[in-house]
Amino acid sequence: MSSEKKKRGGPAIPKRLLLTIIALVLLIIIDVIKDPSFLHIGYVNGGLNGPLIDVIRDSAPFLMIAVGMTLVISTSGIDLSVGASMAVAGAVAMQFMHNTNGTGLGSALLAIVLALGVCALIGAWNGLLVSGLGLQPFITTLIMMLAGRGIAKTITSGENTSAVNSAFSWIDTGYVLGIPFAFILATLIVLAVAALMRKTALGMMIESVGVNPEASRMGGLKPKRVIFSVYLISAILAGMAGVFTTGNVMRVTPSQTGLSYEMDAVLAVVIGGTSLLGGKFSLSGAYLGAMIISLLEKTIVWLGISNAATPAFKAIIVIAICVLQSNFFTNALKKMRSKKQSKAAMTAAREGAAA
Amino acid sequence: MAETKPIVDMEGITITFPGVKALDGVSFKMYPGEVHSLMGENGAGKSTLIKALTGVYTIDDGSIKVGGVEQRFAGTGDAERAGISTVYQEVNLATNLSIGENLMLGHEKRNKLGIDWKASHEVAHEALEQVGLGYLDTHALLSSISIAMQQLVAIARASVVKAKVLILDEPTSSLDENEVQRLFDIIRKLKSEGVAILFVSHFLDQVYEISDRMTVLRNGKFVGEYLVKDTPREQTISLMIGKSMESLSDLEGGVKQTLDEYKNHKPVLEVTQIGRRGEIQPVDLTIRPGEILGFAGLLGSGRTELARLLFGADKPDTGTYKLEGNTLTVSSPYIALKNGVAYSTEDRRDEGILSELSVRENMILALQAIRGWAHPISRKEQEEICATYIKALSIKTPSTETPIKSLSGGNQQKVLLARWLATSPKVLILDEPTRGIDIGAKSEIQETIVQLARQGKAIVFISSELSEVVRISSRVLILKDRKKVAEVENTPDFTQGNIVKIIAQGGVNENVK
Numbered sequence: 001m002s003s004e005k006k007k008r009g010g011p012a013i014p015k016r017l018l019l020t021i022i023a024l025v026l027l028i029i030i031d032v033i034k035d036p037s038f039l040h041i042g043y044v045n046g047g048l049n050g051p052l053i054d055v056i057r058d059s060a061p062f063l064m065i066a067v068g069m070t071l072v073i074s075t076s077g078i079d080l081s082v083g084a085s086m087a088v089a090g091a092v093a094m095q096f097m098h099n100t101n102g103t104g105l106g107s108a109l110l111a112i113v114l115a116l117g118v119c120a121l122i123g124a125w126n127g128l129l130v131s132g133l134g135l136q137p138f139i140t141t142l143i144m145m146l147a148g149r150g151i152a153k154t155i156t157s158g159e160n161t162s163a164v165n166s167a168f169s170w171i172d173t174g175y176v177l178g179i180p181f182a183f184i185l186a187t188l189i190v191l192a193v194a195a196l197m198r199k200t201a202l203g204m205m206i207e208s209v210g211v212n213p214e215a216s217r218m219g220g221l222k223p224k225r226v227i228f229s230v231y232l233i234s235a236i237l238a239g240m241a242g243v244f245t246t247g248n249v250m251r252v253t254p255s256q257t258g259l260s261y262e263m264d265a266v267l268a269v270v271i272g273g274t275s276l277l278g279g280k281f282s283l284s285g286a287y288l289g290a291m292i293i294s295l296l297e298k299t300i301v302w303l304g305i306s307n308a309a310t311p312a313f314k315a316i317i318v319i320a321i322c323v324l325q326s327n328f329f330t331n332a333l334k335k336m337r338s339k340k341q342s343k344a345a346m347t348a349a350r351e352g353a354a355a
Numbered sequence: 356m357a358e359t360k361p362i363v364d365m366e367g368i369t370i371t372f373p374g375v376k377a378l379d380g381v382s383f384k385m386y387p388g389e390v391h392s393l394m395g396e397n398g399a400g401k402s403t404l405i406k407a408l409t410g411v412y413t414i415d416d417g418s419i420k421v422g423g424v425e426q427r428f429a430g431t432g433d434a435e436r437a438g439i440s441t442v443y444q445e446v447n448l449a450t451n452l453s454i455g456e457n458l459m460l461g462h463e464k465r466n467k468l469g470i471d472w473k474a475s476h477e478v479a480h481e482a483l484e485q486v487g488l489g490y491l492d493t494h495a496l497l498s499s500i501s502i503a504m505q506q507l508v509a510i511a512r513a514s515v516v517k518a519k520v521l522i523l524d525e526p527t528s529s530l531d532e533n534e535v536q537r538l539f540d541i542i543r544k545l546k547s548e549g550v551a552i553l554f555v556s557h558f559l560d561q562v563y564e565i566s567d568r569m570t571v572l573r574n575g576k577f578v579g580e581y582l583v584k585d586t587p588r589e590q591t592i593s594l595m596i597g598k599s600m601e602s603l604s605d606l607e608g609g610v611k612q613t614l615d616e617y618k619n620h621k622p623v624l625e626v627t628q629i630g631r632r633g634e635i636q637p638v639d640l641t642i643r644p645g646e647i648l649g650f651a652g653l654l655g656s657g658r659t660e661l662a663r664l665l666f667g668a669d670k671p672d673t674g675t676y677k678l679e680g681n682t683l684t685v686s687s688p689y690i691a692l693k694n695g696v697a698y699s700t701e702d703r704r705d706e707g708i709l710s711e712l713s714v715r716e717n718m719i720l721a722l723q724a725i726r727g728w729a730h731p732i733s734r735k736e737q738e739e740i741c742a743t744y745i746k747a748l749s750i751k752t753p754s755t756e757t758p759i760k761s762l763s764g765g766n767q768q769k770v771l772l773a774r775w776l777a778t779s780p781k782v783l784i785l786d787e788p789t790r791g792i793d794i795g796a797k798s799e800i801q802e803t804i805v806q807l808a809r810q811g812k813a814i815v816f817i818s819s820e821l822s823e824v825v826r827i828s829s830r831v832l833i834l835k836d837r838k839k840v841a842e843v844e845n846t847p848d849f850t851q852g853n854i855v856k857i858i859a860q861g862g863v864n865e866n867v868k
Contacts, residue, residue: 201723201731211709220692220724279711
């Protein structure tokens with residue numbers, strides 16, 4: 001019966017994603033055990049609120065960088081500069097609104113365009129060095145991770161710049177039909193990227209280059225352009241993540257904004273099931289991965305885990321998820337199952353012989 | 356001589372993959388001091404049987420005894436400990452380590468402080484000396500020597516690990532004539548030391564030259580075990596393909612094309628003095644539609660280098676390139692493909708297939724590349740392309756979504772051929788399209804090539820097997836030492852011997868013509 005189902009368009013949810021969903025549910029259960037009010041959803045001032053609503057709102061920056069990172073990792077690269085790019089984007093936007101005293105919608109939009117534009121330059125720089133000059137992605141983006149903070153500090157003259165603009169703030173804190181706008185916008189952006197990947201041939205080309213750049217070139221692809229494009233996309237998405245994070249508090253802290261987010265992005269990608277060796281990528285996996293990271297952040301607060309223990313706790317959860325998804329674990333499961341089956345077959349045969 | 360106890364005794368081996376029985380109750384025995392060939396077409400189960408013996412796959416049923424002891428291999432390490440050493444079809448040593456390190460990997464000499472590299476390199480040197488490679492520097496990187504040499508180094512490793520059983524899976528596919536003889540010398544030496552050798556090759560002549568015994572498999576089933584000296588070649592071939600020779604002999608006679616068929620066509624590709632320093636000296640060549648231009652020459656003669664220039668995989672330093680009368684600068688494969696020149700690379704694994712991607716994606720890749728990322732080929736059209744070529748080239752694959760890496764070599768090659776055909780090329784350059792492929796699939800591919808030419812494609816055909824070049828080419832361009840030495844019409848009385856003579860003399864003399 002199951003084989004028939006498969007023929008008709010594959011299983012509805014691939015196994016890996018299913019495990020990620022299970023991990024999500026388990027985390028929620030842990031939170032509920034600690035305090036059942038975790039599931040409470042209220043309605044105040046035209047918007048839903050509650051811990052779960054916080055989780056989806058706060059997932060917006062994670063969604064952005066996780067999707068960008070997925071594409072970069074698919075080409076067997078890495079982008080360590082996403083956290084710094086967030087700071088740069090925040091710095092550009094805040095400083096612009098601060099300097100111009102722009103409080104209207106127009107200046108919010110202009111701030112975003114400027115922020116994303118500067119991040120696009122960062123992405124182009126990374127992409128150029130990696131694809132054009134053939135530098136190691138790790139080194140190239142590590143340098144940008146450091147330089148980006150410097151750029152952000154230069155833009156704000158070393159200050160923590162804040163600005164007042166209700167439209168800009170609304171992007172992260174506003175509601176549409178009761179649902180946090182940040183979550184809606186982030187999801188729409190992910191869907192747009194997914195469409196860009198799967199409705200054009202870009203997704204396949206990225207995977208192809210990730211599997212083997214030389215074979216891809218011999219097949220007529222232009223690996224350099226493909227690699228350039230993923231760093232560009234990643235940086236622009238990181239810029240959007242910076243807009244979300246700074247929109248929340250209307251303040252940029254160049255040394256803190258987006259700090260260590262690159263690690264969260266890599267974790268989300270790994271949890272989402274894209275191999276760090278490059279090749280096939282899964283955006284739905286990255287989406288769920290980002291959700292897990294956001295839920296994890298909330299869980300840490302919910303369980304009252306001390307700041308000092310936060311990294312260790314995060315590490316344990318992520319390792320547990322990776323083990324759940326590992327080949328080792330699935331193979332062990334398979335072996336257990338086949339043993340059971342062969343035992344059953346043997347007893348059946350024995351019974352048959354006896355009869 | 357060898358009716359002693361077998362060193363390897365595989366009985367009733369069955370291995371099932373999802374949906375296919377890769378091996379079905381196969382038996383296989385190896386005796387010390389004997390070369391045993393495993394024969395069969397692609398997908399017959401040769402590789403699977405080898406992987407069972409080397410512990411890569413666990414068997415679902417049957418037993419494996421090595422030296423009379425029942426074995427249950429859980430990994431390649433287990434097999435190696437039992438004295439089974441393998442040299443795979445594609446060299447799988449670490450090219451970024453030194454020759455010595457590769458030879459000694461896992462068997463390094465140790466002293467109190469850990470690995471004694473000096474002693475290890477000495478042992479490595481001895482092992483190389485034994486196989487006549489004593490002149491190699493064990494400190495040099497493995498990547499600094501040719502693939503052929505790497506293969507010989509891999510075999511030398513067998514003596515370091517004191518193998519009782521040596522498995523050679525297509526060891527000769529990238530070797531030229533001299534290197535093959537050298538390899539055979541090594542095999543004979545190991546044989547005289549009592550090593551049991553499993554030899555797999557699609558070159559029938561080589562099998563007959565070196566082996567004592569053979570086991571034939573077909574579609575995962577055991578056909579029989581035969582003594583090589585008692586079994587005529589024709590019989591072996593029919594055992595392998597399960598039908599008589601008649602269907603094959605069709606190809607033998609009728610393929611050579613007559614000259615008049617294409618002589619009146621206008622050339623599709625004309626290059627003059629195209630060359631690249633250090634790789635190939637300037638060459639002139641012309642191809643007409645419907646013509647098969649064979650490149651003949653030994654390994655390293657510049658065949659592949661020339662082909663890469665024609666495809667834009669490397670940029671030429673000199674020369675002009677005219678396609679259908681228009682001068683072009685072919686600076687990348689993309690430009691070549693866009694203008695109707697396709698190139699099937701010699702190195703299927705590293706420059707051909709995209710192992711993790713599906714058969715479908717591999718097949719449409721080049722066509723998609725030409726159209727550009729913003730103009731995706733619709734899923735429906737993709738399925739149509741797949742269906743067409745799977746049928747036309749009789750590609751055996753469970754589905755279009757199967758990753759190409761799980762197909763057999765011959766089927767991978769056919770998928771790649773489909774990739775190029777899907778771009779409707781005017782010029783199709785095929786570099787060793789039949790390497791590492793069994794006889795059945797080989798003649799199928801040769802037949803396809805001839806058909807394509809009849810449909811009006813201009814084909815460049817490169818093969819290290821001269822017989823194949825002579826069989827299907829209409830004209831032969833002969834290369835030697837990175838230089839074109841001759842271009843000869845393939846008249847009915849032209850033979851391999853002529854090519855060999857031309858290569859030996861370094862050009863066409865009066866008495867050859």
